[in-house]
Amino acid sequence: MSTVVDVVIIGGGLVGGLTALLLAEGGVQATVLDAAPVLDAAQTLAVANPRVLALSQATIHLLKTVKVWDKLARQMPYSGMQVWNKNGYGDINFGQVSVHTPSDQQALGSMVEPSVLNLAIQEKMLEQLHDYRTNVQVTRVEQGIDVWHIHLADGTQLSTKLVIGADGANSFVREQAFIALDVLDYKQAGLTCAIRTAQPHQHVARQIFLETGPLALLPMASLEPEQDGYWQSIVWTLPDDYAEEYAALDDAAFTALLTRESQHMLGEVLQATPRAQFPLKARAAQQYVKAGLALIGDAAHVIHPLAGQGVNIGCLDAAILCDVLLHDRKRGVWAHEQTLQRYEHRRKGQNDAMMHSMSAIGWLETTSLFPVVWARNFGLKQVQQRPALKDAFMSQANGLHLLKDTCYAV
Ligand SMILES: Cc1cc2nc3c(=O)[nH]c(=O)nc-3n(C[C@H](O)[C@H](O)[C@H](O)COP(=O)(O)OP(=O)(O)OC[C@H]3O[C@@H](n4cnc5c(N)ncnc54)[C@H](O)[C@@H]3O)c2cc1C
Incomplete structure (x- = not known):
C-alpha cells in the first residue's frame, strides 16, 4: 500500500510552480511532477525568446510573495x-x-520572457520543495475511493487526496478526468x-x-x-x-x-x-473541479493570446485555489468538494467572461493591451479625454482587486 499524500501537482510550469510555492508558504508541501527537464541557466539566458509575457501587478505581487521575482535574470x-x-x-x-x-x-506591469520566468520558478522549487520531479511521464490518472492514483512510466504509483492539473493547454489530467472542453478556432x-x-x-x-x-x-x-x-x-x-x-x-x-x-x-x-x-484558438474546460481534482491555468482555459492575460489569469487561479485550500485547512478540512467548488465559483465565471470579450468581432476586442477592451465599451474618445476613467480601467487591469478578499491581498 502506498501512502496517500495531500496533494500532487501535475505540471510544474508557471502556474503549477506558483501554486506549489504558495502552498509551501502556507505550510503544505506538494509533490510536483513535470514532463520537462530542469532548464540549463546559461543556455536559457543566452537566447532571447521571440515572445514575452505581459505580467500584471497582481502576478508580480504573487511572484514577490513566493520570492521568485528577485530571481528573474531579466x-x-x-x-x-x-x-x-x-x-x-x-x-x-x-x-x-x-x-x-x-x-x-x-x-x-512588466514584460518577461517565458523561459526566464520558468527558470526562476524552477530554481525556487528546487530550493523550497521536498518532492519536485522533472522528466516525469505520467501514464494514467484514475479516481479511487476518496483518492486519486497516479501511474508513472517508470512503474511508480502515487496516491493523493488532491490532484491539481496544471499541465497546460493539452492537459492530460483534464482528459483522464473526462472533463469536456469547448474549443473556438x-x-x-x-x-x-x-x-x-x-x-x-x-x-x-x-x-x-x-x-x-x-x-x-x-x-x-x-x-x-x-x-x-x-x-x-x-x-x-x-x-x-x-x-x-x-x-x-x-x-x-x-x-x-x-x-x-x-x-x-x-x-x-x-x-x-x-x-x-x-x-x-480559445479553449475552456466545462468544469474546473471534480471530487479531489482541480484544473488551473491553461489546463482550464486558454484565451486569445492577444489578450496578453493568459498567465495572469492562471496566476489568479493559483492564488484563489491556494487561498480556499489553506483557509479550510486551518479548520481541519483538506480539499473537500465544497472547498474546490468555491475555487471554481470564484474563477470560472470571470475567466469565461474575459474569454468571451476577447472573442467578439472587431479590432478593439483583439488588442493585447487589456484596458483598451474596457475602454471600448465606454467609447474610445470619451475615455481618452477623461483621466479619471482611464485610472479606473487601469486599476481593473492590474488584477490587484481580485486578490482583495484573499490571504494575498496587497
Ligand atoms: C504566443 C503567445 C503569447 C502569449 N502572450 C502572453 C502574454 O503576453 N501574457 C500572458 O499572460 N500570457 C500570454 N500567453 C499565455 C501564457 O503563455 C500561458 O497562459 C501560460 O504559459 C500558461 O501557464 P501554465 O503553467 O498553465 O501552462 P504551461 O506554461 O504550458 O506549463 C505546463 C507545464 O506542464 C508540463 N506538462 C505538460 N504535460 C505534462 C504531463 N503530461 N505530465 C507532466 N507535466 C506535463 C509542461 O512541461 C509545463 O511545465 C501567451 C501564449 C502564447 C502562445
Whole structure:
C-alpha cells in the first residue's frame, strides 16, 4: 500500500510552480511532477525568446510573495500603452512615456520572457520543495475511493487526496478526468519574433491596427546592455495565408515590411530574430473541479493570446485555489468538494467572461493591451479625454482587486 499524500501537482510550469510555492508558504508541501527537464541557466539566458509575457501587478505581487521575482535574470517594466489605427480613426494612450526605467510605482506591469520566468520558478522549487520531479511521464490518472492514483512510466504509483492539473493547454489530467472542453478556432495565426528598432521604446507597449490585423510591439530586455531600450517582441495577428507568407520572408524583406507597417513609429526596424507562428484558438474546460481534482491555468482555459492575460489569469487561479485550500485547512478540512467548488465559483465565471470579450468581432476586442477592451465599451474618445476613467480601467487591469478578499491581498 502506498501512502496517500495531500496533494500532487501535475505540471510544474508557471502556474503549477506558483501554486506549489504558495502552498509551501502556507505550510503544505506538494509533490510536483513535470514532463520537462530542469532548464540549463546559461543556455536559457543566452537566447532571447521571440515572445514575452505581459505580467500584471497582481502576478508580480504573487511572484514577490513566493520570492521568485528577485530571481528573474531579466525583465522590462513598462509605464505606458499606446494603441492606434493605421487609418486614423481612434487612438488611446494609458500611463506615460519613461526615458529611464520606471519605478515600481510608475510601472503598469512588466514584460518577461517565458523561459526566464520558468527558470526562476524552477530554481525556487528546487530550493523550497521536498518532492519536485522533472522528466516525469505520467501514464494514467484514475479516481479511487476518496483518492486519486497516479501511474508513472517508470512503474511508480502515487496516491493523493488532491490532484491539481496544471499541465497546460493539452492537459492530460483534464482528459483522464473526462472533463469536456469547448474549443473556438479563430482561424488566424500569431506571428512572433524579437526586433530591434532605431528609436527606443521608452517603456511603452504599442499596438497598431492594420488591414491585415493588429500588430503589437512589446518592450523587452536586451541581451546586450548597449542595446537596452531598443528591443521589442512583436505579436502580429494575421489570416493564416498572410502569416505563412510573412514568416517565409528573408530578414531584409521582413524588417522592411515591419518598418512600413509600423509607420516608422520607432524608426527603421534594424534586426529581427527567426519568426515563430502559432494558431489562435480559445479553449475552456466545462468544469474546473471534480471530487479531489482541480484544473488551473491553461489546463482550464486558454484565451486569445492577444489578450496578453493568459498567465495572469492562471496566476489568479493559483492564488484563489491556494487561498480556499489553506483557509479550510486551518479548520481541519483538506480539499473537500465544497472547498474546490468555491475555487471554481470564484474563477470560472470571470475567466469565461474575459474569454468571451476577447472573442467578439472587431479590432478593439483583439488588442493585447487589456484596458483598451474596457475602454471600448465606454467609447474610445470619451475615455481618452477623461483621466479619471482611464485610472479606473487601469486599476481593473492590474488584477490587484481580485486578490482583495484573499490571504494575498496587497
Ligand atoms: C504566443 C503567445 C503569447 C502569449 N502572450 C502572453 C502574454 O503576453 N501574457 C500572458 O499572460 N500570457 C500570454 N500567453 C499565455 C501564457 O503563455 C500561458 O497562459 C501560460 O504559459 C500558461 O501557464 P501554465 O503553467 O498553465 O501552462 P504551461 O506554461 O504550458 O506549463 C505546463 C507545464 O506542464 C508540463 N506538462 C505538460 N504535460 C505534462 C504531463 N503530461 N505530465 C507532466 N507535466 C506535463 C509542461 O512541461 C509545463 O511545465 C501567451 C501564449 C502564447 C502562445
